[in-house]
Structure formats: structure tokens, C-alpha cells
């Protein structure tokens with residue numbers, strides 16, 4: 001298990017509980033990728049790649065007599081530059097004379113207990129289990145003196161392998177990186193489908209599955225953020241793979257800026273995945289002795305289908321990516337004032353919302369945008385992180401005291417990386433914004449992006465936010481980011497280093513977050529970028545939860561949260577019950593169904609509870625009590641998708657099962673009522689087949705129309721005992737729901 005180097009065979013083998021990853025050195029000391037997949041035993045894998053003389057696939061000078069051995073055909077661990085491998089490359093490096101070339105040769109390696117860390121970048125950790133081992137393989141290019149350190153983190157029990165790459169200039173000239181990917185993964189055989197998660201603002205991470213073309217397909221963002229549009233997470237799976245069966249691979253960059261994952265099927269049918277920072281407008285100058293670290297990528301593999309792959313990522317993100325006390329702690333049910341008031345509030349209005357919320361069992365009030373500077377709409381004030389005393393007389397303290405007196409915690413919204421043109425900060429420091437010389441800056445939400453690559457900007461924000469958090473009892477911070485990056489030009493970088501600005505921005509953000517989360521370990525930080533515009537593993541290293549989407553419509557959320565669930569755990573998905581008609585779609589859904597959808601996330605409210613009828617207010621109380629009762633199961637349980645809402649139009653269903661298979665909660669929302677409908681039949685998943693389970697409760701929510709036939713029959717099952725295999729194989733027929741968007745929750749417990 002762990003990491004082994006076989007000196008005779010010259011292979012490196014990384015073993016996790018159920019996977020094997022193998023590399024080997026060839027006759028020229030190049031590092032070939034030999035295998036990644038379900039665990040295998042011994043055998044000479046290099047022999048599986050016999051020489052193949054492909055026309056127009058060139059040979060290394062030393063191999064000119066052996067024309068079958070071509071870098072263009074062999075599976076590579078990390079490509080060089082300009083070496084005769086015409087497939088996707090990991091690296092473009094330029095010498096002072098303009099030449100671009102690098103050819104890796106093995107130099108040394110080291111194996112260590114524990115997980116490597118990356119300077120300045122988020123990376124998985126192993127604080128809890130002490131299970132990880134790290135491998136560093138050092139490759140060198142003799143002409144430039146450039147060294148490549150390939151880093152591998154092997155998490156045996158979690159079944160996860162992480163990768164990263166460090167480029168160190170060991171030569172005497174200044175080198176320029178024009179592309180520096182994090183990793184390359186070659187799958188020499190197999191025909192794959194690719195799953196990725198695309199979207200837009202207020203409709204993030206829609207799952208899409210397509211067979212790979214014999215071409216290059218790319219999932220990327222050039223927005224300076226991981227983006228609403230293409231999430232940095234790609235799955236390759238066997239064409240026959242489904243939720244329960246089939247070989248699946250996941251590639252998840254731990255990075256929040258512009259990213260790029262390319263997948264190429266080559267002339268031999270080999271599939272190559274290259275992932276890392278987007279290289280458009282990227283460059284990085286490496287003076288002698290300097291190093292550049294490419295972000296980490298989390299790899300997972302299973303032969304047990306997509307659910308198993310998702311659960312691997314869920315567990316790993318919760319245990320090994322997220323940090324701090326909130327990973328597993330009970331998080332407060334919150335009320336956020338954004339959709340209740342937008343910018344139009346004062347202390348009394350906020351307290352009125354808090355009072356009602358407290359009476360119904362809500363545990364924290366979050367004050368959203370508009371509490372600072374001159375911020376009465378979204379055209380001004382960003383950057384002026386001083387309390388707007390017209391709205392909040394006497395500052396934050398009196399308001400927080402009033403909220404705390406209700407027995408509630410207090411949370412606050414910030415958007416530190418941005419500046420409004422109409423702000424004191426911009427008037428004092430126009431050079432702090434990213435703007436192109438001689439051009440009017442491109443505007444988005446009437447705001448500009450601060451140059452987070454500047455140490456003085458990071459220092460200013462550190463000081464302002466430290467002041468805010470140190471002087472007020474703030475339990476939670478919602479960290480927003482509401483536009484993408486344009487005009488990428490830093491006033492502090494010389495002309496030939498402007499290609500560094502976008503990545504330096506991310507390093508500045510990570511530094512600020514590292515400082516603040518370390519300084520304030522008892523504050524729960526939630527990420528946000530106009531909803532889920534930066535929902536990625538990099539951000540999850542600082543934020544235990546991220547606002548999933550600005551679309552709070554319960555029915556749309558079913559699709560968004562379904563897509564999100566492929567890579568990210570329920571405990572990371574910010575989800576709230578909001579008002580109806582919904583502010584984004586105009587749709588009306590039952591209050592309980594909105595809660596069922598929000599309970600597939602961190603759960604909270606975002607509406608003026610004072611506007612609810614007494615009956616609705618009573619429902620809120622019931623919802624919080626229900627969530628409280630099942631908190632452990634929902635947040636810490638295993639998540640099973642029972643339907644694909646993009647395919648099954650009639651209803652969406654999902655299930656939580658605790659790790660011990662002792663209890664489960666089945667959730668179903670009717671999304672499309674039908675006349676003379678077929679039965680709603682679900683097959684449960686994840687139970688112990690031989691164990692006996694009792695249907696403890698079956699709650700029908702928001703079924704305003706008379707249920708059709710079958711209600712009585714379905715209710716007859718409540719209190720009855722079934723074996724796990726019966727519930728999974730024969731399944732269970734739920735009540736026949738009718739009307740607009742009713743839902744069902746069925747709780748089943750082992751007897």
C-alpha cells in the first residue's frame with residue numbers, strides 16, 4: 001500500500017484502498033504513465049505499449065533506429081515542450097533566445113509520510129487521519145536547467161490521489177513559462193463519456209454527458225474565476241457507466257481562477273487529460289533559483305459508478321479539503337435579509353426580521369449587501385468598508401447587540417475584492433483597480449476588480465476586515481464576488497510580467513483568506529460569487545460552504561444542486577427558502593417544498609418572515625425542527641441521486657443514508673404533474689440488504705390538490721418493516737401527488 005519504488009523494474013506504484021497508479025522510467029529516463037484505475041496486481045505494464053511506428057510520429061534523436069518508440073505515441077506523465085509529442089502539452093517554456101523546448105529526464109525522487117503542502121496555494125491536507133504519503137519525482141531538462149517536481153499525495157483510505165507540479169529554474173538564464181499545467185493523465189485504452197458542469201449566472205453546474213470526440217474538448221474559464229459557466233470538474237466514465245456501475249475518473253483542480261481542462265483522444269485511441277491554470281494571456285517569469293507552483297488536482301477513480309465517485313469527493317472535500325472547526329460542526333440555520341429587503345433597510349427593519357426569525361427557531365441573522373459606505377444600490381460604495389450610519393445609527397454594535405439579545409448569532413456580507421468607481425477607496429487609489437492604460441475600464445455591475453496581486457491592496461483589506469471581525473461579535477462572513485475579470489493589467493508589474501497578473505490575483509485572494517481564516521477560526525466563512533460563480537475545491541479550503549446559486553427557485557435548485565452533487569457535498573451547498581412568487585422565476589411553490597430543496601444544502605431562509613401567514617410561520621417552525629432532527633443524516637450522511645432531473649421531468653428524488661446504514665431519508669419533489677399519472681415508485685439505495693427497516697414516517701408536503709389514487713395504500717406502509725433488499729430491489733410506491741410542486745419525505749430506520 002502507499003507508495004513503492006521498484007528499483008529493478010524502475011516503476012513507481014501508488015496504491016489506495018481500491019486503485020493503483022503506476023509510472024515507469026524508460027530507456028531514456030523519461031517518465032511514462034503506465035496505469036491508473038481499479039487496483040491491480042503485479043505485471044510488466046510497460047510491455048503493454050509495444051513500439052508502433054506511426055507515420056509522422058517522430059523519434060528522439062537517440063531512438064532514430066527504433067522508429068516505433070515515439071513521444072507522440074507513448075503515455076506521458078507530464079509532457080515536455082517541443083519534443084515530438086503533438087498531443088496536448090503541459091508546458092511551454094521559453095529561453096532568453098526565444099527557443100521553446102524542454103525534455104524531461106529523471107533525476108531523483110523522495111517518498112515521505114504525510115501530505116505535501118503548496119506555498120501560497122490551497123491544497124488537500126491530512127490533519128485528521130494521518131494516512132497520506134507523498135511522492136516527489138524530480139525531472140530535469142539539461143539545456144535550460146529547468147527542473148520539474150511532480151508531487152503526488154496518496155490518501156489510501158480515502159481512495160484519492162492528488163497531484164501538483166513545481167517548476168524550478170536551476171539554470172542561469174531567466175525563463176518564461178507560457179503554459180504550466182498541473183498534470184497530465186493518459187488513459188491508453190477505453191472509450192469514454194465526458195461529464196462536465198456548465199451553466200450561467202443563476203443556473204450553475206448543469207450536468208452534461210457526451211461521448212468523447214476524436215478531437216480535443218475543453219472545459220475552461222478565462223474569467224479570472226472558476227465561473228458559473230464551466231465548473232473546474234470533469235468526469236470521464238465508461239460509456240455504459242451509470243450511478244451504480246461502471247468505471248469513472250474524476251479530475252478536480254483545486255483552483256479558483258481561470259482554469260482549463262482539455263481532453264484529447266489521439267490517433268491510437270489514447271485519451272489524454274491535461275488540467276491546470278488557463279494559459280490564455282498567462283506567462284510567468286522564472287529568474288534563476290525561482291520556482292512556480294501549478295495548483296493541485298484531486299483525482300478519484302472507481303469502478304462502482306457515479307454515485308461512488310461523488311461520495312469519494314464528498315468525503316474527501318469534507319475531511320481533507322475543508323479546514324477548521326466548521327467542517328463537521330452543526331452550522332446555524334440562518335436568515336439572510338437580501339431577498340427580504342435588498343438595499344432598502346435600516347436597523348429596525350433588520351431587527352423586525354430577526355425577531356420573527358428567532359421566534360420560529362432560526363439561529364443566525366445575516367446582514368447582506370448595503371450596510372457600508374454609500375451603498376443604496378449596486379452602483380457605489382464597494383471598497384469603503386465602514387458602516388453606513390444612516391442605515392445603522394451608532395454602527396454595527398447596537399444592531400448586533402439587539403440580534404444577540406434575541407438569542408441569535410450575527411453574520412455579515414462583504415465583497416472585498418471589488419471597488420466601485422463611486423467610492424472613497426477608488427478616488428484615493430485609482431491605480432488599485434485592474435484597468436488597461438489609455439482605455440476606459442469595462443464595467444460589470446458598475447464595479448471594478450481590485451488588483452489582488454498587489455501587496456498593498458491585500459494589506460488594506462486585511463486591516464479593514466480584521467478591524468471588522470476583531471471589534472464585532474460576528475459569527476459568520478458571506479464573502480461575495482460579483483463580476484469577472486477584465487482589463488487585466490497591474491500597475492505594479494513590469495511590461496514583461498503582465499501575464500502574471502491574473503494568477504497573482506488568485507494568490508493574493510488566497511493569502512487574504514488564509515490570514516483571516518487563521519486569525520478568526522471561530523468565524524464561519526461562506527463563499528459566494530453572484531451565487532455559485534466560484535464554487536470550487538480551492539475556495540472550499542477556506543469556505544466550508546458556498547452559496548450555490550442566485551437562483552433560489554426550489555424547482556430550478558433541484559437541477560443546480562443535482563449537478564453540484566457530482567463533485568461537492570451537501571454540507572458545502574448554501575441553500576435557502578425564499579419568498580414566492582420566486583424573485584428569479586416568478587414561480588410559486590409550496591413553502592414546504594422550498595424547505596425540502598433547501599434541506600439538500602446548508603438550509604436557511606431568505607425572505608421577510610413577517611409576511612408569512614400564521615399557518616406558514618408554523619410550517620417554518622416545523623421545518624426547522626425536522627431539519628434539526630435529521631441534521632446528522634443530511635449533512636454527514638451519504639448522498640444518493642435517485643433521479644436525473646435533466647432526464648426525468650416528472651419528479652426529482654434523492655436520498656441520504658448514514659454511514660452505518662442505520663437510517664435513511666428519501667426526498668421527492670413532483671416537478672410536473674400529469675393526468676392519469678403512473679405511480680411514483682422509488683428504489684431505495686445504500687441500505688444493508690439483510691437488515692430490517694421500518695418506515696417511520698411519510699410526510700406529504702404542499703399537496704394542495706387532492707391526491708390521486710394510491711395515497712391510502714402508500715400510507716399503509718408506514719410502520720411496516722421491510723428488508724433493505726426489498727426496499728432496494730422491489731422499491732416503494734409513494735403517494736400519488738397532484739398539483740403544483742408537492743413533495744414527500746420518507747424516513748426509514750433500521751429496527
Ligand code: DGJ
Pocket residue numbers: 338368369413480482528529530531547549550
Ligand atoms: C450576489 C449574491 O449571490 C446575493 O446573494 C447577494 O449577496 C448579492 N450579491 C448582494 O449584492
